[in-house]
Amino acid sequence: MNQVPRKWRPRMALVVLVVCASLLAVPVVALLALQIGTNWFMRETESALIKQAAIYAGVYAHAFEEVGSDAPIPGYYLPPDKRVFWNAQTRTFTSFLDLRVNSIEPTRPDATPSDKTLDARHWQIAGELEKLEDRASRTTLSGVVFLDFQGLDLLAATPMSFAGVPEVETALRGGVGAALRWRSDADARWSLLSIARGAGFRVLIAYPVISANRVIGAIYMSRTPPQLESYFSREGAAFVTLVGVTFLGALVIGTFLVQVVLRPLLALRNQARLVAKGDAADLLPLRHYGMAEIAELGDAVLTMARTLSRRSKEIGIYTNHVTHELKSPVTAIVGAAELLEEGDLSAQTQHDLATTIREQGERMGRLLDQLREMTRAHQHKSGEPGRLADMVPLEAEVAFTLTDGDAILPLSLIHGRTILSHMAQNAFHHGADRLVLTWDGRTLAVCDNGRGFGDVDLARIGEPFFTTRRDEGGTGLGLAIVVAILDLYGATLRPVPGQGGARFEIVFPPA
Structure with a gap:
């Protein structure tokens, strides 16, 4: 660097x-x-x-x-x-x-x-x-x-x-x-x-x-x-006034620069150093920023500190969960490989062990692909608004019903397709075959006809690696990717409990 x-x-x-x-x-x-x-x-x-x-x-x-x-x-x-x-x-x-x-x-x-x-x-x-x-x-x-x-x-x-x-x-x-x-x-x-x-x-x-x-x-x-003596004898008062006003002006300007520029900049410097050391979790806004530009700089520093802190936590979470998620398929693959090495196995057993290696390898591949997708979601910038009908995935496991196909959402087409694709996969894996999309100008409601949430902790939905389908190969990253993309737009994903399927609301900030 x-x-x-x-x-x-x-x-x-x-x-x-x-x-x-x-x-x-x-x-x-x-x-x-x-x-x-x-x-x-x-x-x-x-x-x-x-x-x-x-x-x-x-x-x-x-x-x-x-x-x-x-x-x-x-x-x-x-x-x-x-x-x-x-x-x-x-x-x-x-x-x-x-x-x-x-x-x-x-x-x-x-x-x-x-x-x-x-x-x-x-x-x-x-x-x-x-x-x-x-x-x-x-x-x-x-x-x-x-x-x-x-x-x-x-x-x-x-x-x-x-x-x-x-x-x-x-x-x-x-x-x-x-x-x-x-x-x-x-x-x-x-x-x-x-x-x-x-x-x-x-x-x-x-x-x-x-x-x-x-x-x-x-x-x-x-x-x-x-001579100057005669000049000062006539203009002495004016000269003394000039000296006094100049001294007062220097004092006022010096105090102004110290209070409005120097102290806020020093405080921001100290905050930036804390961010560099990784001690920025509890940073608070300064009591006094002095100027609008310095206030904007201070807001940028706090935003950077929050972003770095969040990313640091995410990296820690991802590292722990990836290690945990990859441990099971790796263990299964290594165990199957050891059994195959021993030989004297029936054809059916060898087939089952090969199937296990392939399925666990595919699971690892899906997990890594979704991790890359989440990383890209964090890195990509928000795009221009697009039409809701153009965001519907062409190849989806469920059918889409739009109450207003010409609605314009504050999402780019690429991000919209990615979100709806993951929402469709999540609904399909929970027994749904239809998604209904309703847009009211600020909130996009996504309703399916599947099994609903049941006894799931709604507060954890969208949390990376949280899944109710771990035994079926679920990675818990589908809705996490949706949340990461919505963060770019300042939007939130909110599950709404109810009867007859799952309902999610994507709430966008006011324009």
Whole structure:
């Protein structure tokens, strides 16, 4: 018999654990997604700073040009490619920063004292720019420093220069400088923890101020991008609710799977093992099957257990009875053979002994044939319904009378003929020469005109090897074969005591 291949398969408990762990991982995955979103927050901040710096730069250049002066315009003169870019009707900028590419630089260096001074025009517009910065920063929440073409802070009390900062150098040469910098030394020392929190760095943008194709200054802006802390401060309750609902869902699903799937399957496994050991005689239905499919499986297990138990008992009964039934003819055959071997017997005695051997051999043959027929009856499946008139055996010892020959019985033609054949043989051996068949839609009554049941134990009729004709060569398997076939259809054979012959009723289950 083929066995299930042995290989690793996950147990149901592991499946339940994985399902629950997957549900519990939802908040963690959501948090990781938010951390990935930090890069998006940073880029949005960078874009917003560039737009704000463009506005500041426009106001700065306009104010510078409004002052008016005969002195030449100071600052770096743009090369041709940059002149084309800054003089275009529209300008677009791609992102300069990417957390996956750019490293986070040290904190922004402080401005250093300088021996340079602001020229008169820058000095004159510093006050207006300071007012603009004060009003706008309340909304933009961005830090802004106005620089001249030398990198000097226009609003510093004394000359202070940012010219040595890389992003500022880029802006004073006509480009847009961008950088990611830690907010403090503590953030730099605990960089991994800071990134894990999604906090600790700022976005810095240095934007050139252009007038007459010269860089007359720069706008140096900075801002911390929206971080996970701020997100959780706004959505903390929702996140806690998500975690709680997910945990509760995992608990409910885990409990459901354990109660509805795991425990019934384990119980069915234990029952199947009892069936395999042959200890399934007293199996009872489980108190709880969980699901309809498992209930069907449980019913199949109990049916299999009952069938195996019945078959086991039948095999035991058949073995004992066959041994007993075959013992008598075998003994008679062996005895007759021994007498024949002794010789010096009359012709009549030899004839009688040969007759005994032949009759006992025929009896053994009938017994074995009926045993094979009963085995086939157990193994064959039920068939399609057939017409009662077509089930009457063509060669029978008794005559059949049908009250309704067109009746359709829930029996196959082959099984119907087998049943009626054995019923006819049983009636003939009990002195009958006629069988009357009556069908009422559920019960087939079979009545004969023989000797009837007499003092026979009606409860044993149909039991294998039970016969009242043992001395006449009866095997007690005829009605047993009928019962075995009817079992396939869920029908029963019921003897009904009465006067004037035997009456059997074959009762079929409701359609």
